Amino acid sequence: MSxxxxxxxxTVTIASAPVVPGPVAxxxxxxxxxxxDDFGPNVYSTIDVLWVLYDRILRxxxxxxDDPDRDxxxxxxxxxxxxxxxxxxxxxxIPPEWLDDAYxxxxxxxxxxxxxxxxxxxxxxxxxxxxxxxxxxxxxxxxAQGLLTPRVYVLLGDAELDEGSNHxxxxxxxxxxxxxxxxxxxDNRSATHGWPxxxxxxxxxxxxxxxxxxxxDHDALYAALTGHDHHRPHVVVAVVGEKE
Amino acid sequence: MTTVAEQTVVEATMTxxxxxxxxxxxxxxxxxxxxxxxxxxxxxxxxxDSFSEASRRHPDRVVNVGIREQLMVGVAGGLALAGLxxxxxxxxxxxVERAYEQIKLDLDHQDVTAVLVSVGASYDRPEAGRTHLxxxxxxxxxxxxxxxxxxxxHPDEVPPLLRAAVAGDGAVYLRLSTMANSRPYGGxxxxxxxxxxxxxxxxxxxxxxxxxxxxxxxxxxxxTVAYTHRPRPFDTAGLRALAGTEVxxxxxxxxxxxxxxxxxxxxxxxxxxxxLGVGRQDLRRYGTADDHSRWxxxxxxxxxxxxxxxxx
Numbered sequence: 001m002s003x004x005x006x007x008x009x010x011t012v013t014i015a016s017a018p019v020v021p022g023p024v025a026x027x028x029x030x031x032x033x034x035x036x037d038d039f040g041p042n043v044y045s046t047i048d049v050l051w052v053l054y055d056r057i058l059r060x061x062x063x064x065x066d067d068p069d070r071d072x073x074x075x076x077x078x079x080x081x082x083x084x085x086x087x088x089x090x091x092x093x094i095p096p097e098w099l100d101d102a103y104x105x106x107x108x109x110x111x112x113x114x115x116x117x118x119x120x121x122x123x124x125x126x127x128x129x130x131x132x133x134x135x136x137x138x139x140x141x142x143x144a145q146g147l148l149t150p151r152v153y154v155l156l157g158d159a160e161l162d163e164g165s166n167h168x169x170x171x172x173x174x175x176x177x178x179x180x181x182x183x184x185x186x187d188n189r190s191a192t193h194g195w196p197x198x199x200x201x202x203x204x205x206x207x208x209x210x211x212x213x214x215x216x217d218h219d220a221l222y223a224a225l226t227g228h229d230h231h232r233p234h235v236v237v238a239v240v241g242e243k244e
Numbered sequence: 245m246t247t248v249a250e251q252t253v254v255e256a257t258m259t260x261x262x263x264x265x266x267x268x269x270x271x272x273x274x275x276x277x278x279x280x281x282x283x284x285x286x287x288x289x290x291x292x293d294s295f296s297e298a299s300r301r302h303p304d305r306v307v308n309v310g311i312r313e314q315l316m317v318g319v320a321g322g323l324a325l326a327g328l329x330x331x332x333x334x335x336x337x338x339x340v341e342r343a344y345e346q347i348k349l350d351l352d353h354q355d356v357t358a359v360l361v362s363v364g365a366s367y368d369r370p371e372a373g374r375t376h377l378x379x380x381x382x383x384x385x386x387x388x389x390x391x392x393x394x395x396x397x398h399p400d401e402v403p404p405l406l407r408a409a410v411a412g413d414g415a416v417y418l419r420l421s422t423m424a425n426s427r428p429y430g431g432x433x434x435x436x437x438x439x440x441x442x443x444x445x446x447x448x449x450x451x452x453x454x455x456x457x458x459x460x461x462x463x464x465x466x467x468t469v470a471y472t473h474r475p476r477p478f479d480t481a482g483l484r485a486l487a488g489t490e491v492x493x494x495x496x497x498x499x500x501x502x503x504x505x506x507x508x509x510x511x512x513x514x515x516x517x518x519x520l521g522v523g524r525q526d527l528r529r530y531g532t533a534d535d536h537s538r539w540x541x542x543x544x545x546x547x548x549x550x551x552x553x554x555x556x
Contacts (some may be wrong), residue, residue: 068327116355122325124353127345133315134350137322137330144284144304144328165346168315 005051011208020044021051021218031099045188045215045240046155047083052221053153053184054087065119066165071137072151074123076131077157077186085109085118088130093120129163131156132183136169139180151180151228158199167202173233174206181233182225183208186215188240203235215240265420266363268402270294273331273361277302282329283410288316290334291363313551315501317343320358321350329359329410333446334379336362336419344384352388357415361406365395365421366497367536370529379522381419382497386476391415393476395496396451398428400486401473422495422533423453433474433483441466446490446555449483454494454542455528463546465555466493475502480509489514492551495521518554520547 020028024047054060059071075084083103089096094109102109108117112126123134135154142150156166173181185199195202200210211224215238228234258507271293276283277298284305285295290307292299299306305328309315313334320330331469339362340347351358366379385391392414394405402420409416429436439459445468450458455471460471470486472479475495483491483506491506499521506517522540531540537543541550 013548019392114353123434124349127349129314130318130346130349133318133346134322134325134354136315137319138326139322140304140307140319140324141284141323141328143324144323145281165314165318168312169318170311172309172315 001089001208007217019216020047021055023090024051024083024086027089027096027099028083031086032100033148034102034104036099043080045157045186046077047079047087047238049155049184049186049225049238050083050087050214050223052218052225054091057225058153059109059150060120062120068145069147069150072122072135072152074125074131074135074152074154075113075121075140076123076125076135076154076162077128078125080155080157080186081109081111081113084113088118088120094118098241107128111186128157128160128198129165132166132169132173135181135183136173138176139173141179141230148180151182151232153182153225155184155185155186158185158189158195161185161193161195161199161202163191163195170179170203170204170208174203175210177207177231179228179230179235182228183233183235184225185235185237186240187237189242199237200235203233209234210237211235212237212239213240247546253556265396265399265402265424266291266423267294268399269333269361269363269406269418269420270298272403272406273333274298275356276331276407277305279409281305282327282328284323284328284330286316286320286323286330286332287335288313288338290338295366298367301339313338313343314346317346317358318350321346321354321356324351324356324358325354329413331359331361331406333361333363335364335376335383337364337376340381340384340417341378348388351415352390352555357413358555359406359409359416359418361418361420363420365419365423367533367540368422369535370536371529373530374526374528379498382417382475382495385417386501391476392474392476393417393419394433395419395421396473397411397425397452397455397471399424399430401430402478404430405473419452419497421453423495423537425453425456425539429455429471429473431447431471431473433472434479435470435472435486437486438471439467441468444488446492446553447483447487448492449502450495451495452492454496457537457542457544457547458494461551465551467555475505478502478505478509481504483509489516490555491515491517492554493517493519493521494542494547495519498522498524516554518550520550 116206140163213224224236287308323330498517
């Protein structure tokens with residue numbers, strides 16, 4: 001597959017059908033079994049970027065989930081939850097057994113994640129368009145306390161960008177050079193009216209640095225997610241299969 | 245820049261009373277920023293000029309996001325998640341009505357709190373029309389759990405209320421107004437008897453700036469009058485101790501906002517309740533705040549008519 005991104009004329013080639021990362025696959029199957037169903041495309045569109053973040057990028061540990069100096073990962077598109085729970089289990093934040101009765105009456109794992117119920121979850125999400133504003137505030141709060149090492153990563157979807165609240169955050173973060181913030185937009189072209197001119201331009205016109213990569217290519221994701229500079233916010237557009 | 249121009253218009257049309265109550269807030273917030281490194285102020289252009297010196301001294305903790313109320317509350321949620329104590333301030337309709345989902349989700353659902361401080365209560369700026377009226381703000385906050393709501397009745401009540409709110413860790417809505425009583429009453433928010441007509445007399449509870457009009461309204465009638473600047477949590481124990489059969493609520497926001505508190509507190513007693521406040525209808529009229537008080541029956545004469553009809 002290949003997709004022509006109108007923003008800059010670049011073409012991102014998606015080399016292969018998505019494969020669930022090895023350590024996550026059995027956990028995801030376990031969660032699917034609990035639901036007596038397979039998962040929707042939103043799970044597979046997001047699993048690779050989640051895995052690269054948790055496996056190679058985020059400075060977090062299940063032993064110190066409240067460490068003030070930790071990186072923050074904010075899942076704004078809260079419906080991408082099954083893969084998120086599977087990754088949290090793979091990395092030791094939650095017991096794998098929790099996956100077996102996910103969404104049940106006694107479960108801490110709901111159809112959208114709740115930070116009060118699930119260790120390692122930084123924000124409760126579900127209603128779209130809340131993560132980026134919370135992320136901006138988190139960067140400001142860390143900076144005000146002199147905590148300049150932690151980075152705040154916010155994962156959104158291309159359809160989620162329909163919500164105007166995102167554009168309040170994009171404009172403000174760009175105008176103020178909020179360098180501690182990385183936005184990640186998983187683009188499966190599910191926005192009803194699309195983004196003519198490309199997603200990245202929504203950010204770059206406001207002063208963000210932007211990278212657009214194959215959202216299933218772990219090395220490309222890693223390179224993009226570590227490609228920020230120190231004077232402006234950074235967005236990584238992770239292109240995956242359509243409605244994947 | 246349009247934001248500056250708009251803000252100049254807003255501030256130029258503020259009445260002296262509004263400036264007084266708001267200035268007490270700004271001065272106290274300035275002190276709190278200097279005293280406590282946890283304190284942060286989040287603005288959406290409104291009052292930004294008043295915070296310019298604070299912003300210069302504490303650039304990391306005075307955040308003006310522009311005219312972006314959703315972001316304003318989202319940023320407050322993020323600041324709180326990072327360990328700060330945000331004070332969030334703008335016009336009441338934009339703070340509570342426009343950003344209601346952010347209050348519900350970015351604060352409450354994240355299990356974090358902030359101190360919300362509004363100006364432009366109910367019909368404080370009637371010449372601006374319906375868009376700047378916000379009689380429903382306390383009722384909206386009341387749909388959420390665990391909030392403290394303060395409606396000060398005098399500028400001198402504002403600094404201690406703000407200080408206590410910022411020092412604590414709860415969710416607080418502090419509702420500033422151009423309307424004020426002639427003197428402060430203070431206290432901790434429990435019902436304070438200002439006029440005692442003896443056991444069994446009808447009880448009138450006046451919230452915030454409507455105390456003076458309420459006292460004038462019941463002159464010559466045997467009605468006990470109690471004051472509170474804290475409709476949430478409502479002093480139900482005090483209400484049970486003071487109430488006879490008849491209870492009259494006088495609230496400077498949507499009529500009936502505290503009716504459920506009275507009904508629940510007196511559920512085991514036969515009682516009658518008259519709930520007075522601002523009406524729901526968009527009057528589509530400008531004029532002055534005094535005009536709107538009269539139209540909503542919240543001036544002394546209007547209150548008297550309602551009380552007389554209720555008590556017979």
